[in-house]
Structure formats: C-alpha cells, structure tokens
C-alpha cells in the first residue's frame with residue numbers, strides 16, 4: 001500500500017514538474033515575445049528619429065535652471081507659430097526640468113495643427129576615456145553645445161538657439177541658409193558686432209577670435225555630420241586648456257577661437273538672424289533688419305525680462321501670453337503692436353519696426369495697415 005502511494009506521489013510530482021516546466025517555458029516565451037516587440041518598437045522609433053523627414057527643421061536648445069524653462073518654451077512656441085514645415089525639437093535639459101518640458105510639448109502636440117515631434121533628454125557628455133576630466137573642466141550645461149556633434153551622433157544637422165531667443169519668421173527661413181553654404185562650411189553664425197567702436201572682442205579679448213569683430217553663438221546652424229568629420233570635439237579640450245584663463249564668454253569664446261584658426265569652415269549670415277540689444281541700444285547698426293525686419297530676436301543681457309530695452313520685453317511678453325491655436329492676428333500680432341508702440345523713446349524703441357516687419361508679414365491680414 002505504502003509503495004503504491006509513494007509511486008502515485010512520485011507520478012503526481014512528475015506531472016506537476018512537467019506542467020510547471022511547460023508553463024515556465026511558455027511564460028518565458030511570452031516574455032521574450034513582449035521583449036522582442038518592445039525592442040522592435042524601440043528600433044522602429046529610433047529608426048524613425050534617425051531618418052530625416054524631407055524638409056524637416058530641427059531646432060535644438062539646451063536649458064538648465066528653473067528660469068530657463070519658461071523662456072525655452074516661449075521660444076519653441078514662436079517656432080511653432082510661424083513654421084509651415086515639419087519641425088523637430090531636441091530639448092536638452094537638467095533632469096529636474098525634463099517632466100515639465102515633456103508635459104507641455106505633449107500638450108501642444110495634441111492641440112497644434114502642425115507636424116512636429118520632440119525629444120527631451122538630459123545633458124550628457126561623450127562617452128570617451130577622458131570623460132571625468134571633461135566633466136571637471138566644464139560646467140555641464142554650459143559646455144553641452146560644444147559636444148553636440150558627438151552627443152547627437154545620429155543627427156545630421158540642427159539649428160541651435162539659446163533659450164533667450166524668439167522666432168519672428170518661419171524657422172525654415174533660417175534653416176534654408178544651409179543651402180547657401182559651400183561644401184566645407186560646417187556652421188553658420190552672425191557677427192558679434194557691426195561697429196568696431198562698440199565691439200567687445202576687438203577691444204577686450206585676450207584670445208584669438210573670428211574675423212574683425214568675432215561671432216555670436218546664440219543662433220547657430222550646425223552641420224553635425226561635417227563637424228564630426230572635422231573632429232570638432234577633439235579641438236575643444238586642448239583649446240579650453242590653453243585659453244581657459246583668458247576666456248570671458250565661455251563656449252562662445254571657444255567657438256570663436258576654433259573659427260579663428262579655420263575661418264573657411266564658417267558661413268556668416270547677417271545680424272537679422274540674431275538681432276540683439278547691441279544692434280540698437282547705442283544706435284541702430286543692423287541696417288538689414290531696419291529694412292526687412294529681424295528674423296530671430298535674441299534678448300541677451302536679460303532684455304526679455306527687464307525694462308532696459310522695452311521692445312525686447314514687448315515681443316517676449318506678447319509671445320508668452322499667446323495661447324497656441326487661437327487667432328494669431330488678434331491674440332499675438334495686435335498685442336505685439338500695442339506693447340511695442342507704448343514706448344518709442346528708448347534707442348531700440350526708435351526702430352520698433354525692426355521687431356514688427358516680419359510678424360506682420362506672416363500673421364497680418366493683407367488689407368489692414370499697421371499705421
């Protein structure tokens with residue numbers, strides 16, 4: 001009797017084991033299946049992001065610190081308002097800001113009737129042997145831009161803009177300057193100054209810089225493919241080491257030094273592409289902008305948030321208050337004009353049309369005069 005039970009138990013045990021094993025392989029098959037699907041999905045989505053959409057404009061911004069969040073979002077909003085082509089945003093930020101960017105951009109994606117895509121990613125450094133030294137040499141966020149050719153290794157080209165910039169025209173107008181570059185030029189920038197009497201580099205810099213007056217790095221077309229071919233990142237460390245005690249404006253100085261030694265690699269576009277307070281605060285020195293309007297506004301010196309140069313704050317305020325998907329004529333262009341015309345006494349206020357020509361051209365109603 002006993003041995004019969006033992007046999008039965010053993011038999012049941014075997015059956016149990018058999019079922020269990022089968023079940024496990026089933027489960028692990030299922031898990032593998034799910035994993036495969038996930039990795040396929042990932043491969044697909046990364047493939048999608050790698051393959052450039054024809055005519056797509058890629059805008060990249062590096063935003064660290066709480067006060068940069070609103071500024072960057074206002075800039076991205078301005079790009080959305082004017083663009084008529086597919087857009088892709090690459091936002092690189094502090095870990096703390098990532099959820100906020102994600103939330104807002106997701107919301108916009110649902111309400112805006114335009115083709116756009118975005119990625120939000122943390123600041124990272126190239127994964128090479130010197131990485132700890134690199135981290136020590138630079139403040140992570142400030143240096144990020146210098147390493148974009150390596151960090152964005154699957155991206156062909158970007159329009160890099162500082163957080164304190166605003167588009168006054170479709171971003172593709174700037175993007176299409178890529179087509180004017182010859183086949184060695186790997187970036188486009190505008191001059192730091194127009195007038196040698198007020199120039200900074202020609203009067204104060206203790207290091208080499210590009211051209212007669214240097215370049216400003218706030219609005220930069222970067223052909224990352226060519227920058228990688230040039231081995232851009234490998235220039236950054238030695239130049240920083242050599243000049244670190246003589247550098248005032250951080251990464252912009254490093255960019256100036258690199259192009260000092262390789263001027264043929266740089267395409268220079270006009271002050272309209274990066275219009276700053278320096279262009280009007282003493283006297284109006286960007287005649288192209290006076291004639292045809294600024295294309296990108298750069299509120300350097302904190303002018304989007306201060307009373308120093310009222311037209312800069314006027315445009316920023318109007319853009320910040322505008323709600324996407326509402327009538328841009330009533331809710332953006334008209335407030336812009338009202339804020340701009342409140343002040344025409346400051347030096348920049350005297351040339352307020354510089355700030356309005358492009359928005360009016362793109363958002364205006366053809367039979368309404370601005371006067």
Ligand SMILES: *[C@@H]1O[C@H](CO)[C@@H](O)[C@H](O)[C@H]1NC(C)=O
Nearest residue numbers: 084111112113114115325326
């Ligand atoms: C979205 O855009 C399409 C074509 O560009 C247009 O036909 C449609 O009316 C737009 N919808 C809204 C809600 O603006």
Ligand SMILES: *[C@@H]1O[C@H](CO)[C@@H](O)[C@H](O)[C@H]1NC(C)=O
Nearest residue numbers: 125126127150151152153154
């Ligand atoms: C791009 O960078 C990522 C992360 O550092 C790395 O895994 C990948 O292999 C790189 N791709 C190429 C083509 O270098």
Ligand SMILES: *[C@@H]1O[C@H](CO)[C@@H](O)[C@H](O)[C@H]1NC(C)=O
Nearest residue numbers: 156157178179223224225226
């Ligand atoms: C960047 O340069 C590469 C290599 O010369 C070229 O194939 C590519 O079209 C350029 N990208 C843009 C946006 O001009």
Ligand SMILES: *[C@@H]1O[C@H](CO)[C@@H](O)[C@H](O)[C@H]1NC(C)=O
Nearest residue numbers: 329330364365366367368369
């Ligand atoms: C001009 O604008 C008015 C209202 O602002 C509108 O009623 C009229 O149809 C417009 N005329 C033309 C030719 O667009």
